[in-house]
Amino acid sequence: MKYLIHILLILVFTSGAFGQRYMDTNDPNDEEVKSLLSTKNDLNAFGAADLKVGDFKGERGLLVGAYGGFIINRRYLFGVAGYGLVTKVEFEGVVPGATEPKNLNLHGGYGGVLIGGTIAHKELVHISIPIVLGAGSLEVVDKDFFLNNPADSEFTIENSVFFVAEPGIELEFNITKYFRLGAGMTYRYISGTELENVKDEDVSGTTAMISFRFGRF
Structure with a gap:
């Protein structure tokens, strides 16, 4: 897994070489050092919404999330992202003090820093590489813990925070300019x-x- 993250990070920061041809002016008077955060760089804001489907504890679940930030030189993405599990994930688990397993539910979400880039961003169909690095939390809930209180019968059995790293790759289509x-x-x-x-x-x-994804691309 760590090798996949390393490869994707390398692709993010080298994608500019594939996105457009490098032009060297050979001007001896041009002594400016090129940098990613230079004031001469093109900086535009963007926002996006995601739908993700994956397995959690052996059950299919839907994550809904959003992210936003800035696009530098129309290639590099920097921002923040957050996702939450919106579908019911039920599994058979253990409740402290109980003698038999019970049906429990899993709730959770995560968020963090988003970095990424695009390859050949001017093309109708191109490659986008988003990477989320951050933290999240999980809760294991017994929905029938308080049987004598039908209005609020849920009880959190246990919860925990965690570290998350989520690299991805997607085909992106330019529907409009924005x-x-x-x-x-x-x-x-x-x-x-x-x-x-x-x-x-x-x-x-x-x-x-x-x-x-919405923004000025």
Whole structure:
């Protein structure tokens, strides 16, 4: 997994070489050092919404999220992102003090810093590489814990925070000058969960995604 992240990071910061031809003026009077955050760079804001489908504890789940930030030189993405599990993920687990397993529910979400880039951004169909690095939380809930209170019967059995790294790759389509539609896959790597009913590998894995991105591209 760490090798995949390294490869994608390299692709992000070298995508400019594939996106447009480098022009060297050979001007001896031009002594300006080129830098990513130079004031002469083209800087535009963007926002996006994502739908992601993947497996959590052996059950198919839907993540809904959003991200936004800035596009530098129409290639590099910097911003923040956040996602939440919106569908019911039910599994058989253990409740402290109980003698038999029960049906429990998993709730959670994550967010963090978004970095990324595009390859051949001027083309109708091009490649986008988003990477999310951050943290999240998970809750294991017994929805029938308080049987004598039908209005609010849920009880959180256990919860934990975790680290997340999620690199992805998608094909992106230029629908208009201000709207792009993407479809691809990510790998969600989760580490550091401290739960009796859920392990890191239960919530790590690949997801299919659809992205709706708005901005000045």
